[in-house]
Amino acid sequence: MLVxxxxxxxxxxxxxxxxxPAAGDPERWPGLNLLGFALMEARETLREREQID
Numbered sequence: 688m689l690v691x692x693x694x695x696x697x698x699x700x701x702x703x704x705x706x707x708p709a710a711g712d713p714e715r716w717p718g719l720n721l722l723g724f725a726l727m728e729a730r731e732t733l734r735e736r737e738q739i740d
Contacts, residue, residue, distance in 0.1 A: 688713070689730075691722040 691700035692710055701710060702718030709715035 689723040689726045690720050691718075693718075 690710070692703060692705035692707075693700035694702065694704045694707070696702065697718035699720075699722040700718050701713075701716040701720045701723070703710045703716060713720075
């Protein structure tokens with residue numbers, strides 16, 4: 688899983704620093720991690736296109 692580990696960003700990031708004990712548990716994130724989810728979706732799209740070509 689990709690995450691934006693930024694304690695100041697609760698929209699694009701997880702709202703926690705990378706070294707926070709809760710950073711490894713999505714249930715405990717105060718943030719939405721929209722950047723991480725967007726990057727994972729883009730990665731999946733690129734992988735699918737690579738298989739087609």
